[in-house]
Amino acid sequence: MRIDVTLAAAAARLSESGSESPRLDAELLLGEVMGRDRTWFYTWGDRDLESEAGAEGVARFEALLARRAEGHPVAHLLGRREFYGLMLRCSPATLIPRPDTEVMVECALELAEAPEGTLLDLGTGTGAIALAFARHRPQWQVLGVDLIEEAVQLARDNAEHLAIPNVEFRRSDWFSAVPETGFALVTANPPYLADDDPHLALGDVRFEPRSALVARQQGLADFLHLIEAAPRHLAAGGHLMLEHGLAQGKEVREALRAGGFLEVETLEDLGGRERITLGRIG
């Protein structure tokens, strides 16, 4: 069968099984099997799939497609996901890095005006925020922590294969193993969904760890803890930055103000939705 015809059929199948990006998914999976960039398919789509990929390649593609049709995220099938220009290894042990979270990196980079400083990333997962920041601020020291040992290993593995030296990863339950104080910036994308959020039953999140998604008190519990504890670890004038759900901006702003933070403001993501709230400690 022709490659373009195969891709169209695969996309139709993935669309039916609920993927929101069926064509892209099909191209990424076939690209993986054939060792080709997606753009190759646009030039060579009229070629025969089996002569290009071999019977074994066709079978591998079929197997990946079947897993995707069952709902497994493409990032899990490929074992990697791009975030802020970095190719990160990922696994079912952590949240899959999301484009929304790139806004957090932008914001942290803007705030990091000093030539040197320290950033702490809480619940780092793959290490996405910590690594993207560290890559763009090589003079800064970055510490990323996570409760899950597998996540810490994964983040270290990412730092190593990306050759980013100015970052350290450690196991810690939020601040429990962070004795250091004086961070200029603290970032966190904590779990913030309520346990009855209907979103949990849809798409890729079904295959992500609940511990990275769901928090008590309608998703607010971890924010409240972080806001209470962060001032002891921040330098004077340091910032705490939190990613939150679209409807949580008001509560997070109020908690930050009540916790003594100044200049509390919420930033919008690329789609104009409230996504990240930050405050400065006096």
Ligand code: GLN
């Ligand atoms: N933004 C994620 C989602 O909606 C949730 C991430 C989180 O809880 N930190 O799938």
